[in-house]
Amino acid sequence: MAITDITPPSQFTEARKRFVRHGFGSPQASFISVLVFAVLAYIAWKFLGWAVFRAVWSKENADLCDGHGACWSVIDARHRLILFGTYPYDEHWRSTLAAIAIVVTVLLSCLPAMWNATRLAVLWIVGFAAYYLLMEGSLLGLQQVTTDGWGGLSLTLFLFAAVVLLGMPMGLGLALMRRSQMPVVRWFAVIIIDTIRSLPLVTTLFTAAVVVPLFLPTWLEGDKIWRVIFGFALFFAAYQAEVFRGGFQAIPKGQFEAGKALGISYWCILGRIVLPQVFRHVLPSTINMVVVTFKETAIVTIIGFFDILASGKTAFGTAEWAPYYIEVFLFVAAIYWIFIFSLGQYGEYLKGRMAISEH
Amino acid sequence: MSTAEELRSRAKRRSLTIQAAIVALTVLAVWGAVSNAQYNLTRLNMTSGFSFLERDTGWDYSFSLIERSIDDRYYYTLFIGLLNTLFVGFICIITTTFFGFIVGTLRDARHPALSFAANVYVQIFRNIPLILQAIFLYAMLIHLGGPRQAINIADVAFLSGRGLMLPGLNVSPSGAVGLLLASAAIGIGFVIAQVSLWRGLAIWFGSTVGVAVLAALVLRPEGEGLLTIPALTGLRFTGGISVPIELLALIVSITLYGSAYIAEIVRGGLAQVPRGLVEAGQALGMSRVSIWSRIKVPMALRSIIPPLGNQWIFMMKATTIGIAIGFSDLFYITVNSISQSGQTLELILLLMLTFLAINYSIAFFTNWLNARLQLKEH
Numbered sequence: 001m002a003i004t005d006i007t008p009p010s011q012f013t014e015a016r017k018r019f020v021r022h023g024f025g026s027p028q029a030s031f032i033s034v035l036v037f038a039v040l041a042y043i044a045w046k047f048l049g050w051a052v053f054r055a056v057w058s059k060e061n062a063d064l065c066d067g068h069g070a071c072w073s074v075i076d077a078r079h080r081l082i083l084f085g086t087y088p089y090d091e092h093w094r095s096t097l098a099a100i101a102i103v104v105t106v107l108l109s110c111l112p113a114m115w116n117a118t119r120l121a122v123l124w125i126v127g128f129a130a131y132y133l134l135m136e137g138s139l140l141g142l143q144q145v146t147t148d149g150w151g152g153l154s155l156t157l158f159l160f161a162a163v164v165l166l167g168m169p170m171g172l173g174l175a176l177m178r179r180s181q182m183p184v185v186r187w188f189a190v191i192i193i194d195t196i197r198s199l200p201l202v203t204t205l206f207t208a209a210v211v212v213p214l215f216l217p218t219w220l221e222g223d224k225i226w227r228v229i230f231g232f233a234l235f236f237a238a239y240q241a242e243v244f245r246g247g248f249q250a251i252p253k254g255q256f257e258a259g260k261a262l263g264i265s266y267w268c269i270l271g272r273i274v275l276p277q278v279f280r281h282v283l284p285s286t287i288n289m290v291v292v293t294f295k296e297t298a299i300v301t302i303i304g305f306f307d308i309l310a311s312g313k314t315a316f317g318t319a320e321w322a323p324y325y326i327e328v329f330l331f332v333a334a335i336y337w338i339f340i341f342s343l344g345q346y347g348e349y350l351k352g353r354m355a356i357s358e359h
Numbered sequence: 360m361s362t363a364e365e366l367r368s369r370a371k372r373r374s375l376t377i378q379a380a381i382v383a384l385t386v387l388a389v390w391g392a393v394s395n396a397q398y399n400l401t402r403l404n405m406t407s408g409f410s411f412l413e414r415d416t417g418w419d420y421s422f423s424l425i426e427r428s429i430d431d432r433y434y435y436t437l438f439i440g441l442l443n444t445l446f447v448g449f450i451c452i453i454t455t456t457f458f459g460f461i462v463g464t465l466r467d468a469r470h471p472a473l474s475f476a477a478n479v480y481v482q483i484f485r486n487i488p489l490i491l492q493a494i495f496l497y498a499m500l501i502h503l504g505g506p507r508q509a510i511n512i513a514d515v516a517f518l519s520g521r522g523l524m525l526p527g528l529n530v531s532p533s534g535a536v537g538l539l540l541a542s543a544a545i546g547i548g549f550v551i552a553q554v555s556l557w558r559g560l561a562i563w564f565g566s567t568v569g570v571a572v573l574a575a576l577v578l579r580p581e582g583e584g585l586l587t588i589p590a591l592t593g594l595r596f597t598g599g600i601s602v603p604i605e606l607l608a609l610i611v612s613i614t615l616y617g618s619a620y621i622a623e624i625v626r627g628g629l630a631q632v633p634r635g636l637v638e639a640g641q642a643l644g645m646s647r648v649s650i651w652s653r654i655k656v657p658m659a660l661r662s663i664i665p666p667l668g669n670q671w672i673f674m675m676k677a678t679t680i681g682i683a684i685g686f687s688d689l690f691y692i693t694v695n696s697i698s699q700s701g702q703t704l705e706l707i708l709l710l711m712l713t714f715l716a717i718n719y720s721i722a723f724f725t726n727w728l729n730a731r732l733q734l735k736e737h
Contacts, residue, residue, distance in 0.1 A: 022470055185378060333492075336488055
C-alpha cells in the first residue's frame with residue numbers, strides 16, 4: 001500500500017541536507033565553510049601533534065622531553081599528588097573509593113527513577129556518609145585522617161557534595177521563608193538572600209574562614225573546612241532559593257486554596273501537592289546551579305584549601321617538573337571539563353525532554 | 360466568641376509568637392557575636408574603629424591607575440583597590456558584551472561551520488572554572504621571555520613576560536583615568552537622552568575618540584607626538600602603555616569565560632525572535648545585516664537585558680579572583696590590609712558595603728534599561 005512508503009526521513013539525512021544547503025548553498029557560504037573548517041582542522045592538527053604524536057608518556061622517559069611535544073611524564077609521575085593531595089600514600093584506595101561514592105551518587109540522582117525528595121535525600125546522605133567514613137577512617141577502624149590531610153580531586157568532590165547536600169534544604173527553607181505571610185520572616189529571608197547574592201563568593205568564603213571565628217566562642221568555632229562549607233552552602237542556598245521561587249510562582253494559586261478549602265494542613269499541602277510540582281519544574285535550573293557550584297569549588301584554593309587546582313600547582317612545583325606546567329593545567333582543566341560538560345549536557349537534555357512533555 | 364474568630368486569633372497569636380521569636384533570636388545572636396568579638400579583640404589587643412584609615416600602609420602592590428607610594432594612607436590605598444576593581448570590571452563588561460554578541464550571533468547563524476566554531480568556543484571556555492583559566496593564562500604569560508624575546512605584533516605592540524606594551528595616547532595615567540570617566544559619562548548621557556541603539560553607539564564611539572584626541576593634543580608633554588609607541592631600547596621598552604601581565608591575564612580570562620556565557624544569553628534571545636518578523640523583513644527586501652541590526656537585535660534585547668545585567672554583576676564580582684594571580688583589586692587590597700593592620704571587621708564591612716553598592720547600581724541601571732526597552736503597550 002502506498003501509505004507505508006511515507007516514512008519520516010531519517011534525522012541524519014535531514015541534518016546532512018541542511019548542512020549542504022546552508023553550508024554550501026552559495027559560493028560565499030562554501031568559501032566560509034572551507035575557511036572555518038580549515039582553520040579548525042589546522043588548530044586541531046597542531047594541538048594533536050603536540051599533545052599526542054610528539055608526546056612523551058611515561059615517567060621513565062622523562063629525559064626525552066624536549067619541549068616539542070607534551071611531556072605527560074609529569075602526569076605519570078605526579079598524578080597521585082594531583083588526585084589525592086597530601087592524603088597518606090598507602091590509604092589512597094580509600095580516597096579513590098570515596099570519590100567514586102560521590103560520582104555514583106551524582107550519576108544515580110540523574111536517573112528519573114530517583115526523582116523523589118525522599119529517595120534523593122536518602123541517596124545523598126548515604127553517598128556523603130560513605131565518603132566521610134572512608135576518608136576519615138576512624139569509625140571503620142582504619143587509620144584516621146583528619147580533614148587537614150584531605151586534598152586533590154577528592155577534596156573538590158567533597159566540597160561539592162557537602163555544599164549541595166547542605167545548601168539544598170537551606171535554599172528551600174529560604175524560599176519558603178520568602179513566601180511567608182509574616183513580614184519579619186519574609187524580610188529575614190530577603191536580607192540574607194540579597195546580601196549573599198551581592199557578594200563575591202570568595203568574600204563569603206573568606207569571611208567564613210577568617211572573620212567568623214572572631215564572632216564565635218571557641219567551642220562553636222569548629223573546623224575551618226566546615227565553616228567554609230557552611231558559607232559556601234549559604235551561597236548555594238541564596239541562589240537556589242531564587243530558583244525555587246520561580247518554581248513556586250509557576251504553581252497556580254488555586255491549588256493552595258483548594259487544599260485549604262479541603263482543610264488540609266499547610267505542611268501537607270506543601271509536601272504532597274506543591275513541592276512535587278515545584279521540584280519537577282526547577283530541575284533544569286537546579287542542575288545549572290549544581291554545575292555552577294562544581295565550577296566555583298575551585299575558588300577555595302584562594303583561601304588555602306588543597307583542592308585539585310592547588311595540588312596541581314604543587315605537582316609542577318619542583319625544579320624537575322617546573323617546565324611542564326602546561327601539561328598539568330591541561331590535565332586538571334580536562335578533569336573539570338569532563339565533569340562540568342557532562343552535567344551541563346544532561347541539563348540540556350532534561351530541558352528538551354521537559355519542553356516536549358509540557359505539550 | 361465563635362470558633363472561626365477564635366481560630367483566626369489563634370493563628371494571629373502564633374504568627375506573632377514566631378516573628379517575635381525570630382527577632383529575639385537574631386538580637387541574641389548579634390549580641391552574642393558582638394560581645395564575643397569585643398572579648399576576642401581585647402584579648403588580641405586590637406582597637407576597633409575606623410581611625411586606622413588615616414595611618415600609612417607601608418606596603419606595595421602590583422597595579423594602580425593613579426600615582427601611589429608605600430606611604431599612602433589606608434583610605435587612599437583602598438580607593439586605589441576600588442578603582443582597579445571598577446576599571447577591570449568595566450573593561451570586562453565592554454569586552455565580554457562585545458565578543459558575546461559576536462559569538463552569540465554566530466551560534467545563532469544557519470551556516471553550519473560558523474555555528475559549529477562558535478559552539479566549540481563556548482563549550483571549551485564555559486566549562487572550565489574561571490580561576491583555573493586565569494591562573495593558567497598567568498603562568499603562560501610569566502613564562503614568556505624578557506623584553507628581548509618579546510613577541511612582536513606589527514612593530515607597535517610587544518608581548519613579553521614583563522607585560523604587554525601597547526601604543527597609546529601620550530597622556531599621563533590620571534589623564535587616562537579622566538578620559539575613561541569622560542567616555543563613560545558620554546555613554547550614560549546617550550542612554551539617558553534615549554538616542555537609538557546603533558546611532559548612540561556610533562556617536563559614543565566617535566565622541567570618545569574625539570575627546571581622547573583633543574585631550575592628547577592639550578595634555579601631551581611639550582614637543583612630543585600625539586601617540587606614544589613602544590620601542591625596544593637596550594634591555595627594556597620605552598614609550599607606549601605598559602599593561603602588566605596580572606591585569607592582562609585577568610582581563611583576557613574574564614573576557615574568554617564571560618563572553619562564552621553572554622554568547623549563550625544572546626543566542627537564546629535571538630532564537631526567541633518570532634520567525635514571522637524575520638520573514639517580514641525578508642519580504643521587504645532587507646539585507647541580512649539590517650534584519651539582524653534592525654529587527655533581531657532590538658527585539659532580542661528585551662529578553663537579553665535581564666540575564667545580561669546578572670552577567671555584568673557577575674563580572675564585577677569575578678574581578679576578586681585577581682588575588683589568585685596577584686592583581687591588586689579591592690579584595691586583594693582588603694585582604695592585605697587585614698593581614699597588615701588587623702582591622703578585620705572594619706575592612707570586611709567596607710568591602711561588603713562596596714560590593715553591595717556596586718551591585719545595586721548595576722541592577723538599578725539594567726532595570727531601568729529594561730523598563731525603557733519594553734514594548735510600549737497601547
